[in-house]
Amino acid sequence: AQTVTQSQPEMSVQEAETVTLSCTYDTSESDYYLFWYKQPPSRQMILVIRQEAYKQQNATENRFSVNFQKAAKSFSLKISDSQLGDAAMYFCAYRSSPASSQGGSEKLVFGKGTKLTVNP
Amino acid sequence: ETGVTQTPRHLVMGMTNKKSLKCEQHLGHNAMYWYKQSAKKPLELMFVYNFKEQTENNSVPSRFSPECPNSSHLFLHLHTLQPEDSALYLCASSQDLTRGTGYTFGSGTRLTVV
Numbered sequence: 001a002q003t004v005t006q007s008q009p010e011m012s013v014q015e016a017e018t019v020t021l022s023c024t025y026d027t028s029e030s031d032y033y034l035f036w037y038k039q040p041p042s043r044q045m046i047l048v049i050r051q052e053a054y055k056q057q058n059a060t061e062n063r064f065s066v067n068f069q070k071a072a073k074s075f076s077l078k079i080s081d082s083q084l085g086d087a088a089m090y091f092c093a094y095r096s097s098p099a100s101s102q103g104g105s106e107k108l109v110f111g112k113g114t115k116l117t118v119n120p
Numbered sequence: 121e122t123g124v125t126q127t128p129r130h131l132v133m134g135m136t137n138k139k140s141l142k143c144e145q146h147l148g149h150n151a152m153y154w155y156k157q158s159a160k161k162p163l164e165l166m167f168v169y170n171f172k173e174q175t176e177n178n179s180v181p182s183r184f185s186p187e188c189p190n191s192s193h194l195f196l197h198l199h200t201l202q203p204e205d206s207a208l209y210l211c212a213s214s215q216d217l218t219r220g221t222g223y224t225f226g227s228g229t230r231l232t233v234v
Contacts, residue, residue, distance in 0.1 A: 004162070043227045050220075108212075
């Protein structure tokens with residue numbers, strides 16, 4: 001079974017600075033998807049960024065970018081120019097590709113999350 | 121609002137009560153999910169429905185009973201719960217099970233069992 005590990009329970013960053021959140025995962029599959037979700041106090045899980053494992057290019061969405069290291073099974077999230085609104089829980093998640101799942105569920109498997117605080 | 125609506129937002133129930141959580145989406149998605157989010161634990165998948173059919177039950181106790189009358193609605197019926205069932209229950213939907221898209225989540229129901 002796939003597992004996702006976020007080793008930083010909490011992180012803090014100064015407003016306008018850059019912060020990197022770590023995520024590692026364990027899988028025997030070669031094709032899969034990785035996600036970062038943000039959960040602010042409103043509780044709604046919001047998709048931040050998505051990476052397809054077969055793509056070597058790192059995904060980028062405005063101030064958010066990832067460093068995807070497939071061989072190392074690492075998928076870190078970099079937030080540039082941090083804003084107060086970035087304060088939230090951040091969850092890394094893994095999803096099998098239909099081609100890899102061998103008929104199993106393509107469910108999202110989540111890490112425990114990292115609480116990000118942005119200091120003014 | 122992301123398109124997935126959950127009601128109620130908060131629920132307090134006794135261990136002998138029966139209550140239901142409701143989830144609704146009008147995104148045209150065909151797969152719907154229930155997750156349990158407890159403090160300091162990863163989100164736990166409970167149930168998966170695809171085109172109204174249950175495709176996964178992740179060893180969930182029978183005191184949780186899901187119902188999916190159509191692709192837009194998902195319910196979680198609760199009865200004789202335990203205090204350890206107190207958690208945030210999140211509903212999510214996706215286009216279907218075969219695409220690598222992320223899920224769209226609701227805001228959850230905060231359940232407290234007393």
